Amino acid sequence: MTGIAVREGEHRKPIHLGAHFPGVNNTTVWQVPEAGSQVDFASFEHLARVAEDARFDFFFLAEGLRLREHLGRIHDLDVVGRPDTFTVLAALAAVTDRLGLAGTINTTFNEPFEVARQFATLDHLSAGRAAWNMVTSSDAFTGANFRRGGFLPHADRYRRAAEFITVAQRFWDAWDAAAPQRVVHRGEQFTVDGYPELPRSPQGHPVLLQAGDSADGREFGARHADAIFTRHGTLEAGREFYADIKARAAAHGRNPDHLKVFPAATFVIGDSRAEADEKARHIRLLQVGPQTAINFLEQVWGRDLSDYDPDGPVPQEDPTFDAVTQGRTRQGDPREIAARYRARAEAGGLSIRELVIEMTARQQFVGTPEQVADGIDRYVQADACDGFILVPHLTPTGLDDLAARVVPILQERGAFRTEYEGTTLRDHLGLPPLSAAGSERRTG
Incomplete structure (x- = not known):
């Protein structure tokens, strides 16, 4: 793989980068001495400072609202739970100057006034520098932690989310220098009658991120979001998604350039491609240990598979779909998923563990610093995305090597900033300022 040459005068589409704090995912490696705490503030601060020194657009904090259970026990398929999102981001605001601060807050189990007030704060x-990753939830397992409990059908959770963001935006826009304006809303999900408690914030609204690849999720994001967090990893799938979501934004009367697309991606860097490949293989074996592989497959088969050898063949029996795992779901008919898994395993001669490693792989950049830079740049220049939310495998030092060795290459190519040009996250993302009414200001 060779570097991407930059010809004099050639336009380079700018790359945007977010730094995902490791923890709430199945990529984090905890079994090595260098792994740190996911709750110590020093871990959050380290990653944020490294990201800001490298001129990243934002720090991204995911969130889990309930510990996941497997066969009635808390399991370690991935790590869930950490200190409260707003508390962590507010603390990071005091130790950073330019880095955007994005937090995941659920629209299903919160209230618009409270969330609007928290993000304005x-x-x-x-x-x-605030950003809100708007997510929804439809499972009763998570809901059991909350007063209302229960669950929402898939389509209803987006209807609630749309009404939620509408009410929140009305509170953000209701402040007037002369006097706060009253917010009165009566809808299917919310009945609100009150006033905002804070002056209009520097951005007017936080930057709005959304994660959802379904048709409903795409429509919601195209209408409401400033950035989309997607799972599409291959170049071809990325270009298809990118074109689709930009077209949907245009259909809603928006400028497609004002909706940014961010796939998640992991990365492994070595002094040679062979070294990077070996490191990547070792990391995946740590991420998907024998018990994790069996636990993952039990979620599909709906039965206890503890008698199976993780290094042996995939079960030939059909799933029973008993609820052995709560808090994590597979989309679709379990029998169809199992058949697809069997076919994949047979075609590749894969054991259970090897299959799970393959099926849970994210988009990954593996190679020398130059090769990793090539990969990131190629996706952005090919309109497969506008940038990446990078997911390190180590807490909190997993971003250090990329910041030191890959970012300078992107900067030399003129595809990534060497200094922040603005002060707000909207500035970093190239989004126009908002008018007092909450809409994009039109110029020219």
Whole structure:
């Protein structure tokens, strides 16, 4: 793989980068001495400082609302739970100056006034760097932690989310220098009658991110979001998704350039491609240990598979679909999923563990610093995305090597900033300012 040459005068589409704090995912490696805490503030601060020194757009904090259970026990398929999102991001606002601060807050189990107030507070404390990753939930298992409990059908959770963001935006826009404006809303999900408690924040609204690849999720994101967090990893799938979501934004009367697309991606860097490949193989074996492989397959088969050898063949029996795992679901008919898994395993001669490693793989950049830079740049220049949310496998030092060895290459190519040009996250992402009414200001 060779570097991407930059000809004099050639336009380079700017790359945007977010740094995902490891923990709430199945990529984090905890079994090595260098792995740190996912709850110590020093871990959050380290990753944020490294990201800001490298001129990343934002720090991204995911969130889990309930510990997952497997066969009635808390399991370690991945790590869930950490200190409260707003508390962590507010603390990070005090130790960073330019880095955007993005938090995942659920629209199913919160209330619009409270979330609007919390994000307005964060935007004030950070001088305009707040971002909200809007997510929904439809499972009763998570809901059992909350007063209402129960669950929402898939389509209803987006209807609630749309009404939620509408009410929140009305609170953000209701402040007037002369006097706060009253917010009155009566809808299917919310009945609200009140006033905002804070002056308009530096960005007006936090930057709105959304994660959802379904048709409903795409429509919601195209209408409401400033950035989309997607799982599409291959170049071809990325280009298809990118074209689709931009077209949907245009159909809603929006400028497609004002909706950014961010796939998640992991990375492994070595002094040679062979070294990077070996490191990547070792990391995947740590991420998917024998018990994790069996646990993963039990979620599909719906039965206890503890008698199976993780290094042996995939079960030939059909799933029973008993609820052995709560808090994590597979989309679709279990029998069809199992058949697809069997076919994949047979075609590749894969054991259970090898199959799970393959099926859970994210988009991954593996190679020398130059090769990793090539991969990131290629996706952005080919309109497969506008940038990446990078997911390190180590807490909190997993971003250090990429920041030191890959980012300078992207900067030399003119595809990534060497300094922040603005002060707010909207500035970093190239989004226009908002008018007092919450819409994009039109110029020209």
